[in-house]
Amino acid sequence: MRCLRKRSAVSFLGVLVICLLFMNLYIEDGYVLEGDKQLIRETATHQLNPERYVHTFKDLSNFSGSINISYRYLAGTPLPRKRYLTIGLSSVKRKKGNYLLETIKSIFEQSSYEELKEIAVVVQLADFDSAWCEGMVQDISQKFAHHIIAGRLIVIHVPEEYYPVLDGLKRNYNDPEDRVKFRSKQNVDYAFLLNFCANLSDYYVMLEDDVRCSKNFLTAVKKVITSREGSYWVTLEFSKLGYIGKLYHSHDLPRLAHFLLMFYQEMPCDWLLIHFRGLLAQKEVIRFKPSLFQHMGYYSSYKGAENKLKDDDFEEESFDIPDNPPANLHTNMNVFENYEASKAYSSIDEYFWGKAPSTGDFYGIVFEKPIKISKIKVVTGTEDRQNDILQHGALEVGEKIVGSKKGRQCTTYLRLGEFKNGNFEITDLEHKVLFDINCMRILVTKSQKEWLIIRSISVWTSQTSVQ
Numbered sequence: 001m002r003c004l005r006k007r008s009a010v011s012f013l014g015v016l017v018i019c020l021l022f023m024n025l026y027i028e029d030g031y032v033l034e035g036d037k038q039l040i041r042e043t044a045t046h047q048l049n050p051e052r053y054v055h056t057f058k059d060l061s062n063f064s065g066s067i068n069i070s071y072r073y074l075a076g077t078p079l080p081r082k083r084y085l086t087i088g089l090s091s092v093k094r095k096k097g098n099y100l101l102e103t104i105k106s107i108f109e110q111s112s113y114e115e116l117k118e119i120a121v122v123v124q125l126a127d128f129d130s131a132w133c134e135g136m137v138q139d140i141s142q143k144f145a146h147h148i149i150a151g152r153l154i155v156i157h158v159p160e161e162y163y164p165v166l167d168g169l170k171r172n173y174n175d176p177e178d179r180v181k182f183r184s185k186q187n188v189d190y191a192f193l194l195n196f197c198a199n200l201s202d203y204y205v206m207l208e209d210d211v212r213c214s215k216n217f218l219t220a221v222k223k224v225i226t227s228r229e230g231s232y233w234v235t236l237e238f239s240k241l242g243y244i245g246k247l248y249h250s251h252d253l254p255r256l257a258h259f260l261l262m263f264y265q266e267m268p269c270d271w272l273l274i275h276f277r278g279l280l281a282q283k284e285v286i287r288f289k290p291s292l293f294q295h296m297g298y299y300s301s302y303k304g305a306e307n308k309l310k311d312d313d314f315e316e317e318s319f320d321i322p323d324n325p326p327a328n329l330h331t332n333m334n335v336f337e338n339y340e341a342s343k344a345y346s347s348i349d350e351y352f353w354g355k356a357p358s359t360g361d362f363y364g365i366v367f368e369k370p371i372k373i374s375k376i377k378v379v380t381g382t383e384d385r386q387n388d389i390l391q392h393g394a395l396e397v398g399e400k401i402v403g404s405k406k407g408r409q410c411t412t413y414l415r416l417g418e419f420k421n422g423n424f425e426i427t428d429l430e431h432k433v434l435f436d437i438n439c440m441r442i443l444v445t446k447s448q449k450e451w452l453i454i455r456s457i458s459v460w461t462s463q464t465s466v467q
Contacts, residue, residue, distance in 0.1 A: 169181065188261065237285060322459055325461055329366075
């Protein structure tokens with residue numbers, strides 16, 4: 001696994017546009033022919049304006065078709081009924097350690113009986129060592145026979161003959177040849193896996209083969225998807241590491257599969273995902289905390305190197321994820337740089353930061369619809385800036401909204417309590433507030449010299465009222 005890095009996208013996107021135009025001309029529904037493989041490898045060197053051609057990628061109907069390859073079913077077959085979520089894993093033989101069986105076990109053990117009815121797990125054994133594949137299939141079949149019989153576990157393999165050339169590729173970033181070959185093959189592995197899973201469910205999440213899951217992760221994922229209803233997204237992230245916990249609409253999988261195949265030799269898959277998301281007009285990362293998946297492997301699948309990366313936002317029990325219904329956010333505090341109000345309420349891993357607040361300053365939330373709230377939690381300050389907390393403040397909820405869409409506010413507020421040590425939390429709110437809540441605000445009750453960081457605002461709803 002390789003962590004995300006920030007690189008300049010200008011030259012890559014120029015190459016991307018040229019290749020997309022070639023793709024439009026030469027690829028119809030089906031896998032790339034041998035002559036076209038060479039064309040894709042011979043990338044252009046011009047610099048173009050990528051924004052001008054974003055629509056070329058978004059609208060290409062050629063990317064909606066599946067890749068025409070043959071899969072070997074090593075265990076299980078898909079059921080005709082579509083599931084809610086497919087979980088994809090691609091695994092190869094490691095020089096040290098093997099975590100695949102533990103990963104599969106975690107998926108099933110951390111899911112309830114009702115959740116198991118809504119998931120399908122597809123394991124791609126992507127190693128060309130047939131003896132290793134046969135051994136893994138035997139182990140999987142022995143340990144998870146009932147899941148295979150129930151149609152929720154499928155093991156597949158793609159023969160080596162379907163792979164493009166993996167030797168003599170471009171050495172981008174001055175990577176050694178064996179590293180380039182490893183990551184390029186991994187891109188193709190994932191492309192074939194995505195292609196297979198495109199019609200199995202409504203949503204798809206990619207895991208690596210050395211991952212531990214939080215309890216009832218499916219319920220948490222469904223809650224997040226419901227909270228994003230009506231908003232546009234390409235990728236939702238439930239882990240900040242590598243290619244772990246990245247969620248997609250299944251209808252986007254064919255395009256993502258083609259995309260990975262086109263640029264399989266350019267860069268690691270987790271970097272390519274950033275470009276894919278950007279080309280489909282999702283500019284910012286949408287990542288949820290706590291993380292639902294944790295990297296547990298000690299040895300990497302590449303050369304058995306040590307890989308001690310851990311997601312410090314992971315929680316074993318993460319069922320209680322907030323809803324944070326759609327809302328407009330505003331404040332009269334002096335905002336520092338680009339740490340605007342939206343970042344405290346957003347799923348993006350950032351925060352609001354304001355200069356020293358005065359008595360009467362506020363941070364306001366106006367919900368798009370009146371709601372019933374069961375729980376509210378607000379955290380201020382960060383580990384490295386522990387003094388930037390709200391020292392004296394209160395939390396209030398309001399009703400009777402007035403004003404235009406841009407300047408809406410509530411006419412009356414009910415105070416729920418005071419902040420303690422910079423934090424506020426209240427539960428069973430639906431039994432304490434009898435009206436439907438239109439607004440919520442954090443009110444500064446005494447001036448302070450320190451600046452204020454609002455790290456996170458979490459809202460749990462019990463039901464949505466209709467106006």
